[in-house]
Amino acid sequence: MTLESSSRDPFELDRLAEELVSRERLDDDDAPGHDLPIYVPLAHDNPYLTSDVFDVEAFLLSRSHTSLRDLRTELRDYLASLKEELVKLINDDYEAFISLSTDLRGEGARLERLKEPLGDLKTQILESKRELHVIQDAIQEKLEKRAVLREEKALLHLLLKLSESVTRLESLLLITSPEQDDEMQQSPLDDSRPMALNLTEDDRTRGNRAKHLGRVATEYTQLLYHASKARQENCVFVDEIQWRIDRVRSTLSSDLDHLFSSTLIALTDGKADGKISEIEKAKSTADLTECLRTYDSMGLWRDAEDVLRRDVVRRFSIFPGALAAPSSPLVPHTPFRSSTTPSSVAPSSALPPRTPYTPFTSFALKTPFQMNHGLGTAANSPYAHLLDDSEDPLARLYSQILRFVERDMIRIMGIAEKVSLRSVSAGRKDKSLVAALPAEKSNGEAADDGFEIMANVVWEEFGRAIMDELGHVVFAAGRPNEFRKHYETTQAFIRSLEFLAPSAHSVEAMRAHPIFSAFERRWQLPVYFQMRWKEIVGKVEEALSAPRVDLASATDKHSFASTQAAAVWVAISACWSAEVFIPELSHRFWRLTLQLLSRYKTWLSNSLIPDDKAAQVPAEKVTATSTPRSATPVEVPSAENAAAEDSTLRQYATTILDVRSMHMNLLTLWEQEISVMLPEAALEERVNTEETLQQSLAALTATTVSMSSHIVAILTKRCCDALLPVRSISSQFRAMANKQMPKEPSYFVSSILKPVKVFFGIGVGQGPGVSLKEHFLESYATDIFEAVAQRYVYHLTGMKKTEDSLRRLKKGKKSTFSLFGGGAAKDEDGKDEERIRMQMILDVEAFGKDGQSLGLSVDRSESFQSLTEMVHAVDLPDST
Template sequence: MAAVATATDLFGEPIEAHPTWFTPAAFLSSDFSPSTYISSLRSFVPLETLASELRSHLTSLNSDLIDLVNRDYADFVGLGTRLAGAGDAATRIRAPLAELRGKVAALRGAAVTQLVELRAGMERRAAAAAARELLERMLDTFHVVSKVEKLIKELPTAPSDLSGAEIGSVATDGTLQNLESGTSSRITQSILLERIASEMNRLKFYIGDEKNLPFIENMEKRIQAATSLLDNSLEQCFVQGLEHRDNNAIYNCLRAYAAVDNTSAAEALFRKTVVSPLIQEVVPNSSNNQPEAVATASNDELEGDYQKIMQCIENDCKFILELSSSANSGLHVFDFLANSILKEVLFVIQKGKSGAFSAGKPAEFLKNYKSSLAFLAFLEGYCPSKSAVARFRSETVYAEFMRQWNVDVYFSLRFQEIAGGLDSSLTGPIKPVESEGKTQKLLLKQSIKLLDSLKTCWSDDVLVFSHSDKFLRLSLQLLSRYTTWLSTGLAARRAHSGDADWAISALVEDFVYVFHDVSVLISELSEDFIVHVSQLLSSCSDEVTQLVRESIAQAGKSLQQLLPIMLDIMIDSIVEKSEKDLKQLKGISAKYRMTNQLPVRHSPYVSGSLRPLKVFLEGDRSAYLTKDATQRLLLGSVEKITNRYYELASDLVHVTKKTESSLQRLRQGAQRRVGASSDASDNNISDTEKICMQLFLDIQEYGRNLASIGINAADISSYRSLWQCVAPEEKQSVIAF
């Protein structure tokens, strides 16, 4: 093949030569990757340039291909003629392939036929096995029924004297030991019954899914007769074992009951034979129409009855409870605690002492309820494990027993009793209650009733632990009711109107009692009461206990916020009384106006300005205030009285100066009209000066009175202002009296 000539430029390079970065030989490589090739070029060659170069190369390749076809056209046309023998070769191969296809189809048909026959054989075999199994089960059923009938016929042949002493003992696997040495006939019969029960259990398994078979239907009467005989014999043997306290016979009978899945019958027999006579002696049934039973039924107290019942259980029922709960006995399916003992106790109480469940008498109801809980705890003591306790509590009779105690109704009655008592006490006036020779922390009946109500909520005679959340809410409601009563009264007192008559009509001294009681209540809540409640709730989580403490503390804070308001009311009442004397200083203006009289001693009103405060502090009731409260009341009263003193004195001086200035202008105008000189009056003392002189003497005496009650007048800002208002210029810098 001749080389294709390529045009060159002036320098000898091909005219259509590719750039140096474009190498067409790379496309012929066996490991050529378009993405790798493009990614290696795009970092320095724009994609548009690369695409243009590729299109140019494609055009060049297409042109070369056309040139090659045109150049070797003869060879290209003769390519088909060289395949002339391919048809014959295909014909030769087609025959063996068809033959092979036929053989495969025949083999496949044979395999399918064999598979169908094999499946049909398997089905026939399965049907035969099922029929054989059914036949074997029918034969087993027949043999078991016959065996049971034979064993039942042997029962009457057992000796009837069941009073002999038991020599044999039961092993943990239910077999007998020392049977040859002489086992009582009762034990022998119980063993035989257990064996029959085991066979009956097998029989129940055999006929479980085949009840509709004619064979089973034909044997139904025989099976029922055998079942009835077994039940009667087992009942008789179990009752005799209970009467003679034969543990071995009882053990075998219980295993027989468990084998036939008839535990309820054993529980009912134990209840009827052992439990019922014992409980009936303790709580006679009023339906017997016996006079002594009716007389006993009139007393609905249960605590003594429970004590007797527990003693009976300990003496006469403990053996079967221990037997049924022993390890590896297989008797855990029985629940004599619930279905025999508790069921009978509930029955006799409902019949003989139905009033015990009535919440109409809260005290008796609570006593019986707590006694019942203690009785249930006693029964749970016979449970060998926590799972047994849970199973006991899940029994229907347990839930029925608990439903008899309507604690919600009990709480409603207690709520009405406690909350109603507090409401009644809050309707009357506030008066101290005589202590009757005892030390009484609280003084008012309202406060005493509140504290008694709070203690009642958490006393052993009232509290039901399962409803402790409701009693906590009641406690907080009592505190809120008392706090609302106080806050409403204090607001009415300050506004001099409202519905709280007790606060409006109360004397200021009466608020000392209120202040004292609130302080004591706050102390009780934060100390003894909250500690008592926390101890009662000690079984709860720390988070719950903390929330309870915070809620009680919050109620105490609400009361704490009322103490400053009560102090302000007492202070305002004292200041109001003092203000009546202070207003007498207005007479100073009339006394010295237009006169030549000069003040020589303090005014009489000064002594009376602090008299209400002194009387209050020296009274018997002030002893109920703490030192801190007394000091706060003293300082608050003095500050307000002094402030009011300053207001009245400054107003008097201001009005006097204003009046004197007006008179001075009128006088000067008259003198100018007549041409007279005003020099003659310049040496006279003005009314303002005389009034200030009198006020200065008064505030000095007032300061001495303050010192007599332990107050430094210079420490009071309003007193300093008063001093600056009336003191002479030479004495204003130093307060001294």
């Protein structure tokens, strides 16, 4: 801006005007406008007209700014435009159509001329197609004939292999051929078959018998495979030689059984002197392994188990008088540690006295463990110490069975387990072979593959023998003590036997065996529990038949003061003791525990718990302004009432102590034993079980509330009775000859709270509630002190009102009496009032100190504060 312009417009009005105009223009642009509705004429692109379904309401709403008359006019105009466009389109297309028909004139003849050569071409193509089909059918027929010939040739080769395999097997097993059978029938000189085991040299030596039979079993497996393939083709030849295949199978099975039996006898019995060399032992073990491998490859697991059962296990016989017969030592083939070795089993005295021995956990199914197949396994079993009782004939019998299994069976089971695992991993089991075996070989067992010697041989024989021969002794539930001992010993035997199993699968198979299920059902555990229930509950009911608490004698070794609580605790402890508890009955014993607690609570409710009215504190809860009831007669306690109250105090104190002991002991029993002995369950179920116990204990503890109230009521009454001399202080001071200012509290103050001290045994030796002192002294003393302070206020208020009445009777004299007033009195009555007031102050202070000696905080007592204010008041207000 130049100097000249600035001089003409010193205030820059032009610039300000321009800015104002621009600002108003901007404001007008930003201001919201009121646009009028835009008229949109009807067109082909209108969305309401082009939709698939015409919506009248939506169309009318979109034209809401148009009146119906204008809308009708608009629609008619749009209809006229549509008609005009339609006529235009027809005219344009008609001209094109007319021109097309003119252009195609004469094209029909040309098309007919083009169709003539197409018929000849079609005829030639069809002729060629027929010739190709004929050639194709001829080739296919020749191929089918060649396929049939090929299959027949393969079948003939298969039948030849089948015949050769049968002949070769008969030769290997020294079975006479059909031709030899015919010759022998014509000249029957010797109809006996030479044993395949009586082999001559090379492959016929004793050391190669097992390998020879193994090769024969392999050949037999191939024979069965070929026979199954030929049987699928419905060959009659297979049916004709089936008898020879069956003869081969039976012969091979018989020879294998014979070899297996002789090997078992050589390995388990040894020589006549009981000794066997290591070389012979190794050879026998190798033959045993080869025999088991042959059994496994043929699927004859049950046959091998039958041989074991017949030649080994049944030699250990269990007869009805086995428990009464003298025990004979079972000499092992090789040295092994005895189950009585001190290093293997802890002495019985080292066992916890309260923790029951529970050898019934299913450890083999839930936790993996390492099986030891060496010697001394039974001695290492954690359950062996239960079978060391030399005085128990059943334990001795079980120990002999375990030593027998350990000596003669554990090596065989280990080898069989290894053979089965190897065959499974190699996939060498042929299901068709197993299916080809006769039905009678299964012996009713489950069709599981592999050896199950522990389940089908060891347990089946010994379990059935125990049930059949010793069942009347072992399973006799009529004698609960012997039954419990037999059950524990038998379960220890079963777990020790499981410890000898070669694998966890063997343990599972043993527990799934029908004999095991039948064996477990023979235990009449409900009958045993019923007898224990009668025994336990009978003693408790006998103790609870008394209507009052019976103090336990000093010779009883338990923490309960009454015989009733001791009987309930003994019953609960017996449920979980080693002499009574059985894990399979844990839920029933748990229910009985809760029932015993409920029965004890019911007895307390019916016999000891006082009525609510009797438990009320007899002291009147009055304040300094309440009206005294001087006309109410005071009940003088008699000797009988005092004795009855003393008995009640002892009863209730003993019961409260026993309930607390029951609560603590049961919680300890739950943590240390019950929670461990109950079966494993989900966390939520275990929490619910513990909550149930807590609820039962809470209900039992709740019964002591009324007892505590009644104890407080009796002690409060006695303390208030000791407070009665406070009413005669005024008359005593007025009648005294030597009227001096008091310096000590009254004689009765020290005896006000004495009933509390006597009850808790404070400074007076033993009291009925000395055991409750630690937990109940503060609460009891607080309630009693508060009630006594209220009664103290009541007596002082009554004294003041009595003096006021006497003062009003003195006519013509100015009332200058103030029991606790501080006014200067010059006459003798004023001096008496001052001495009475000082005596009251000393008594109240001594009463407070006595309460503090009980551990109370008297400053927090509202009644005591009111009492202190009353005796220190300058002038007590008139309440009339």
